[in-house]
Amino acid sequence: MRFIYDLHQSMITHNVILIYEGDFTQETTKSILTMAERNLESSGEESGIKKRIFNVMVEALQNIVKHSDEVEQQDKSKSHAAIFLIGNEQSRYSIMSGNPVRKENIPTLKTALERINSLDKDGLKELYKEIIKNTTLSEKGGAGLGFVDMARKSGEKLEWDFVDVSDELSFFCLKVNIARIKEAVALA
C-alpha cells in the first residue's frame, strides 16, 4: 500500500495537479478537458492562459488517441496504455504526455520535432500555413499540425524524449510549457 503514499508525494514534489493513465478515447479526452477546465476556473487563471492550456491539451490528448490506436492494432497486449499529466509550477504550467510508438515511426517524429524547435515565432507561423495549404487529412484524421500548434501556443521549445521499451516499442514523452505570465510568453 506504500505506493499510494509514494505516488501522492511524487505528484506533490513534481507539482502535478492532474494525472490520467490508461486507454484514451474521445470520451476520456472530453472528461479530462472538463476536469481541467473546472480546476483552472477555480484557480482564477487569466483567460488567455486558460485557452492556451486548453488548446495544447486537446492536441496532446488527440495525439494519444491516434497513436494508441496504431499500436493496438499490431499488439493486443496492454502496452498501448498511455499517460497524461498537467503540472502547475510557480511560473508555468506543463502539459505532459507519454505514449508508446513503434520504433520505425521515431525518425519521422524526431525530424518534425527538431524542425519545429529550430523555428522562431514567424517561422512557426509560416510552417503552419505551409502545412495547412498542402496536406490532406491522414487516415486517422490528423492534419500534421498538432506539434506546430502546441509550439506556437507554448512560445517555448517543446521538450521530448524516447524511452526504450522493447525491440519494437519506445515510450514517447512530451512536455509543453505555458508561462503563467503573459509578458513572459511575449519575451520568449
Place this chain on the structure above:
Amino acid sequence: MEILNIEGAEDTPKIILDRTNGIFEISGRSLPEDSAEFYKPVLEWLKSYSGKSNDSTDFVFKLEYFNTASSKLILDVLSSLESIGGTTIQWYHHEDDEDMQEAGQEFSELVEIPFEFKTY
C-alpha cells in the same frame, strides 16, 4: 433548398446554413473525433448552394475554440466559399482572445475572400 441545422455539443460546433433567411453560421467549439466526417455535410451543402447562391452571403464564424484537424476543414469550407460571388466572412472573436483573432487573420491570408473582424 434544405436548411442544414446541426446542434452544438461540447466538442462540435453549432451550424446553421439557411439560404432563404440568409443565415450562414458556424459557432462554438470544434474538436470532433473525426473532423472530415463532421464537416462533410457542410461541404456538400455549400456545393449545392454554389449553383444557386444569394446575391450576397455573409458567412459568420463565431468560434470559441477549434483544434488543428478542424482548422484544415475550416480552410476547406473557406475554399468552397471562394467560388461563391458576394461572399464576406464575418470572423468573430472574444474581445480578449487575440489567438482567435490571429487565426482569422491567417485564414484571410490563405483565401481570396473579404474578412470583417468583429468582437463579441
